[in-house]
Amino acid sequence: MSEYVLKLTGISKFFGGVKALQNVHLEVKKGEIHALLGENGAGKSTLMKILSGVYQPDAGRIEIEGKTVQFSSPQAAKEAGIGIIFQEFSLVPYLTVAQNIFLGRELKTKFGTLDNKQMREVAQERLKSFGVRIEPNTVVNKLSIAQQQFVEITKAVTDKVTILILDEPTATLTPNEVTQLFLLMRRLQKQGVSMIFISHHMDDVFQIADRVTCLRDGQYIGTKDVSEVSTDELIQMMVGRTVDQEFPQKPDYSVIEKHPVCLDATLSRGKGYVPQHLVLHEGEILGLSGLVGAGRTELIRAIIGAEKAVGKRILVNGKEVRINTPYDALRCGIGYVPEDRKTQGVILPFSILDNVVLSMLRKTAMAHGVWVNRKGNKVVCERQRKSLAIKTPSITQKVENLSGGNQQKVVIGKWLATDCKILIFDEPTRGIDVGAKAEIYELLRDLVKKNVSVILISSELPEIVGLSDRVLVMRGDRIVAELAGNGIESGEIMKYATGGKRNG
Amino acid sequence: MVEEKTDSRTMILQKRITMTKLLKGHPEAFTIIAFVVLCVFMSIISDSFFSVSNINNILRQVSVNAIISVGMTMVILTGGIDLSVGPVMALSSTFMAGAMLKGIPIFPSVLIGLATGLVFGLFNGLLISYVKQPAFIVTLAMMEIARGIALLYTGGYPLSGLPASFGFVGKGRIIGIQVPVLIMLVTYVVAFLVLNRFVFGRYVYAIGGNLEATRLSGIQVKKYMMLVYVISGFTAALSSVILTSRLMSGQPNAGSGFELDAIAAVVLGGTDMSGGRGHILGTLLGVLMLGVLNNGLNLMGVSPYMQRVVKGIIILAAIYISSNKEKK
Numbered sequence: 001m002s003e004y005v006l007k008l009t010g011i012s013k014f015f016g017g018v019k020a021l022q023n024v025h026l027e028v029k030k031g032e033i034h035a036l037l038g039e040n041g042a043g044k045s046t047l048m049k050i051l052s053g054v055y056q057p058d059a060g061r062i063e064i065e066g067k068t069v070q071f072s073s074p075q076a077a078k079e080a081g082i083g084i085i086f087q088e089f090s091l092v093p094y095l096t097v098a099q100n101i102f103l104g105r106e107l108k109t110k111f112g113t114l115d116n117k118q119m120r121e122v123a124q125e126r127l128k129s130f131g132v133r134i135e136p137n138t139v140v141n142k143l144s145i146a147q148q149q150f151v152e153i154t155k156a157v158t159d160k161v162t163i164l165i166l167d168e169p170t171a172t173l174t175p176n177e178v179t180q181l182f183l184l185m186r187r188l189q190k191q192g193v194s195m196i197f198i199s200h201h202m203d204d205v206f207q208i209a210d211r212v213t214c215l216r217d218g219q220y221i222g223t224k225d226v227s228e229v230s231t232d233e234l235i236q237m238m239v240g241r242t243v244d245q246e247f248p249q250k251p252d253y254s255v256i257e258k259h260p261v262c263l264d265a266t267l268s269r270g271k272g273y274v275p276q277h278l279v280l281h282e283g284e285i286l287g288l289s290g291l292v293g294a295g296r297t298e299l300i301r302a303i304i305g306a307e308k309a310v311g312k313r314i315l316v317n318g319k320e321v322r323i324n325t326p327y328d329a330l331r332c333g334i335g336y337v338p339e340d341r342k343t344q345g346v347i348l349p350f351s352i353l354d355n356v357v358l359s360m361l362r363k364t365a366m367a368h369g370v371w372v373n374r375k376g377n378k379v380v381c382e383r384q385r386k387s388l389a390i391k392t393p394s395i396t397q398k399v400e401n402l403s404g405g406n407q408q409k410v411v412i413g414k415w416l417a418t419d420c421k422i423l424i425f426d427e428p429t430r431g432i433d434v435g436a437k438a439e440i441y442e443l444l445r446d447l448v449k450k451n452v453s454v455i456l457i458s459s460e461l462p463e464i465v466g467l468s469d470r471v472l473v474m475r476g477d478r479i480v481a482e483l484a485g486n487g488i489e490s491g492e493i494m495k496y497a498t499g500g501k502r503n504g
Numbered sequence: 505m506v507e508e509k510t511d512s513r514t515m516i517l518q519k520r521i522t523m524t525k526l527l528k529g530h531p532e533a534f535t536i537i538a539f540v541v542l543c544v545f546m547s548i549i550s551d552s553f554f555s556v557s558n559i560n561n562i563l564r565q566v567s568v569n570a571i572i573s574v575g576m577t578m579v580i581l582t583g584g585i586d587l588s589v590g591p592v593m594a595l596s597s598t599f600m601a602g603a604m605l606k607g608i609p610i611f612p613s614v615l616i617g618l619a620t621g622l623v624f625g626l627f628n629g630l631l632i633s634y635v636k637q638p639a640f641i642v643t644l645a646m647m648e649i650a651r652g653i654a655l656l657y658t659g660g661y662p663l664s665g666l667p668a669s670f671g672f673v674g675k676g677r678i679i680g681i682q683v684p685v686l687i688m689l690v691t692y693v694v695a696f697l698v699l700n701r702f703v704f705g706r707y708v709y710a711i712g713g714n715l716e717a718t719r720l721s722g723i724q725v726k727k728y729m730m731l732v733y734v735i736s737g738f739t740a741a742l743s744s745v746i747l748t749s750r751l752m753s754g755q756p757n758a759g760s761g762f763e764l765d766a767i768a769a770v771v772l773g774g775t776d777m778s779g780g781r782g783h784i785l786g787t788l789l790g791v792l793m794l795g796v797l798n799n800g801l802n803l804m805g806v807s808p809y810m811q812r813v814v815k816g817i818i819i820l821a822a823i824y825i826s827s828n829k830e831k832k
Contacts, residue, residue: 306720330722338720345720347713349780358710359721361703372701414721 004063005030005194006051006163011060013046020046024060024220026196026213028163033185033195035209035226039238039461039494043218044198048165051196052084053077064163083161085152087168091140098123098136101155126154130184146177150184157193164188165196170204171293182208200291202231202498214238231495239461239490246438247466248445253485256284256469260317262453263334263422265303267312269295269477275311276479278303278472280422280455283448287468287488288457290497295477296457297339300424304329304336316422330359335420337411339427339457341404345411348400352392355399356381356413363418384413389439405436412443423447424455429463441467461490473497534825535772535786538818539793546800553803560682566795567684569765570788571743574695575625575736576766577787581699582732583712583779584639588628589740589766590759591650596620596741598654601663601754610670617748618741624650625737629730643733647763654756663754674749684746691739695784708732712779768815769794772822793818 006028013021021043028034038044049055051062053071062069064080071077091100098120107115107122123136132150140148149169156164166185170178185195185208197209205212206226214221214237221237263280276299280286288296302309305323314323316332323329326336338344346355357377362369364376381395388409392402399410408428415423425444429437444454444467458464464471471488473481473496481496483489546553572589579586600617604610624646631642676683699705707728710718719725740759747758772790775782797818801811 325724326720326722327724335722336720338717343714344716347710347717347780349713350710354706354710358706358718358723361706365703370702370704372703372706418722 003029005065007061007063008047008051009061009063011047011050011057011062013043013050013055014058019218021050021057021218024215024218025223026220027223028194028196029210030194031189031192032210033189033197033208035205035212036196036198036215037200037205037212037234037238038215042215042238044215045167046218047215048084048167048196048198051077052082052165078159078161081160081162082165083156083159083163084165085149085156085167085169087171089148089152091148091152091155093141094139096137096139097127097134097143097151100140100151101126101136101158103155123154126158127151130154130157130187132184144177146173146180149173149181153184153188157188161193163194163196165198167198168200168292169197170199170201171291178204200498202234205234206231216240232491235491235494235498239494248442250467250469253469256281257484259283261315262317264315264318265313267302267309267314269298269302270308270310274478276477278479280453281470282453283451284469285444285448285454285456285467287464287471288455288474289461289464289471289493290474292459294474294497296474297426298477299474300336300426300455300457304334304424306336330418330420333420334422334424335359335415335418336424337415337426337428339430341407341411346399346407349398351396351398352385352390352402352410353377353381353395355410356384356395356417359414359418380417381413384417387416388413388443405432408432408436408440412440416447421451422453422455424457426457427459428456429458429460461493464488464493465490475499533774534822535774535789535793538822539789539796542793542796542800546796546803549800550803553800558799558803560685562792562795562799563685563688564682565799566791567688568743568747569762569769569794570688570791571691571739571746572762573766573769573787573791574691574784575732575739576763577695577770577773577775577782577784578699578708578732579639579736580767580770580775580777581708581712581779581782582729583715584632584729584732585643585767586628586733586736587640587643587763588624588646588650589736590762591647591654592621592624592737592740593744593747593759593762594756595624595650595654595657596744597748597758598658598663598754598756600745600748601666602657604666604670605663610667614745617744618738621737621739621741621744622734623737625734625740626730628737629733632733633726633729639733651756658754658756660756662751662756664752666748666752666754670749671752672749674746674752684750687742687746691742692784692788699784704728704731709780712776712781714780765794768819771819 004027006026008024008026011021011024012019024043024047026036026047036044036047046055050057053074053076056072062071069080071080092103095103101123102119107118109115120136127134127136130150130153132154134143134147134151140151143151153164169181173181188195199205209226211223211225212229212234213223214234216238259282261279262282266275266277268275278299288300290296298307301307303314303323305325305328312323314321316334321332323332323334329336342348347358357364357380360380361372364373364380365371366373378395384390385392385395390406390409390413392406399407402410412428428440444456448454456464456467465488468488470482470484471493472479473483473493475497483492552558572593576586576589596617599620600613603613603616608616628643628646631637632639673683678686699708707718707723710723711725711729715725744759748754751758769790770782770787771777772793773782773786773788775786794815797815798811801814806814
């Protein structure tokens with residue numbers, strides 16, 4: 001019998017013409033905790049989705065205990081003993097722990113009714129064996145996130161899982177809870193369960209994993225024993241880039257540095273959050289980097305009044321302003337292009353025209369801002385359509401019929417139309433094609449040339465490095481580092497973002 | 505000769521294509537077609553259907569529901585619901601009548617009635633928009649409160665003996681048009697302009713289309729969401745002026761089930777219950793459809809109990825056909 005309980009060889013996956021994975025390998029030993037590392041978009045989730053039967057690979061072989069298998073569905077993967085814990089839990093919030101653990105395969109009494117007593121006892125026993133102290137009668141929504149995760153793991157293992165995939169399990173946990181999770185993982189390991197552990201956090205990898213496999217741009221980079229590798233080596237493996245994207249020429253940072261400050265924000269998101277301070281210069285692209293869940297979007301949303309904040313002090317062009325709602329932010333000339341354009345950006349049943357002019361309806365309107373200025377709005381919208389090259393036969397086209405890239409341009413057009421001097425872009429290139437990406441990069445550079453100031457939130461490192469004049473790195477709801485000019489370098493950013501290196 | 509034939513054939517084909525297109529993009533198209541079919545059917549069955557007096561009858565009968573439906577349309581366009589319109593109407597009616605009986609002149613009394621609607625709308629709006637409670641529950645509670653106050657105030661009896669000149673609102677005519685119909689038409693013209701030409705109207709649609717996106721676009725969504733309930737309270741009170749005048753009394757039990765008729769009209773008019781899509785003229789069509797249906801069934805001598813069953817089936821058919829189209 002093979003040394004490996006799971007062996008993936010030469011896995012490739014294409015979406016349309018885009019390669020998501022190319023010739024990727026992964027070998028997991030029995031009872032091993034195997035870390036899977038890689039930036040956002042490196043292909044980790046795609047690989048895990050193939051392993052759990054959500055996607056079928058276009059090439060390559062999956063072997064379990066030496067036998068070649070094919071998963072046509074998530075059900076098939078489950079039956080082969082592969083369990084996966086996603087970041088979003090699949091527990092039913094209003095059922096008890098025991099009910100959740102036995103959901104879909106409830107134990108019955110001889111009369112065909114639910115055997116609640118038996119299920120409670122079995123659940124209790126299982127939880128105990130993993131060292132988890134949770135009462136099986138508790139309703140799940142009363143549990144902390146960590147506890148829910150433990151229940152989820154218990155549920156998966158009750159399904160006779162031999163290979164458990166954990167997708168960024170530590171992302172939302174406190175350090176104390178992480179320790180508990182690791183204890184649980186060690187117990188599982190002793191029972192012979194193999195685990196694939198996805199994480200961005202270096203310290204996690206070094207603490208818990210036996211071996212680590214690194215992916216980058218959908219390609220296999222290498223596998224190392226954790227005991228024989230350093231943080232720097234791992235970061236090099238993650239970010240060392242072969243293909244560089246084309247970014248517009250950056251201006252000399254020493255010039256921008258001397259520009260006046262247009263936004264100075266101090267605030268905390270509430271109790272338990274350390275107050276953060278952020279400064280933006282005129283005509284600057286400020287990159288806000290960090291891992292998913294580092295609190296970048298939340299910080300920005302708190303600044304523009306879309307989320308609660310305490311101790312908030314905002315200066316725009318040196319003048320103190322009150323921003324309690326996005327409406328106030330707009331009046332101060334701050335615009336926000338949100339990260340999820342479908343749920344936060346566009347109004348799907350509206351036309352391009354109605355979307356683009358939405359934020360400035362009052363401004364163009366006649367009769368003291370009451371009567372919609374239809375002619376004026378058309379002019380405004382046509383201007384945005386031309387400058388952004390929105391591909392559409394007519395501006396009366398409904399936005400729901402547009403491609404993702406064009407929808408994004410509509411949202412951007414809405415903010416450009418407002419003449420806001422400070423624009424915040426949250427993941428502006430997520431899920432859009434390469435051509436549209438390049439156009440957005442050009443656009444951002446053009447904007448700052450016109451003295452608009454830009455904050456760019458992006459999870460794609462090359463984007464941050466290629467576009468930003470200055471970068472703030474966030475980790476655990478704090479700004480942990482500031483890099484500027486030639487000091488902006490992906491390895492450095494990653495070190496701060498993953499906690500491989502601490503500031504001060 | 506042959507050419508002519510193909511010509512007419514392509515014409516029929518083209519007509520068919522435009523018909524399907526019309527049906528696809530516009531859920532209210534069903535209501536238009538059903539409305540026309542219904543009218544034709546009625547005119548065949550009954551000679552009196554297309555008479556001037558019968559049409560006048562229908563228009564006057566629908567005016568009350570039509571005016572309530574204006575506010576309801578705006579509320580539903582934002583993705584909300586207002587169940588309190590019937591009782592608010594009744595309360596407004598009793599306060600209006602009570603004021604007149606106390607010797608307050610007609611015009612100020614009417615203003616008191618209208619203000620009652622505004623205040624209840626304001627309460628609804630504040631609780632839904634600023635206290636963030638679900639519209640269904642808030643307006644359900646307000647429904648009880650308004651009805652309760654109306655019954656308390658009147659002791660459960662109608663307040664009759666209103667000044668005779670007040671009857672003009674319900675029975676009078678201006679330039680040959682019945683006053684209730686005139687009020688209805690003016691309300692619809694104003695509502696049309698507000699929804700289609702006013703910035704406020706764009707915001708109403710935007711909120712229903714995507715609340716979060718609208719908020720992040722720098723629009724004061726809370727304020728506008730509150731305002732639609734204020735408008736709904738106002739239109740309920742406005743229709744109560746007509747009702748009170750028609751009955752020449754303040755009726756604490758009036759308007760029972762009116763919220764359902766208004767919702768039915770809005771839905772028949774093609775407005776999406778989840779908000780963001782719909783048209784005020786569709787609502788007018790829905791109101792007329794329900795009115796003609798009632799009238800026709802009456803002319804045919806169908807029992808009132810049976811009428812309710814038919815109404816329900818028509819509504820189900822309308823929703824089914826419009827939802828089917830959206831899935832395609």
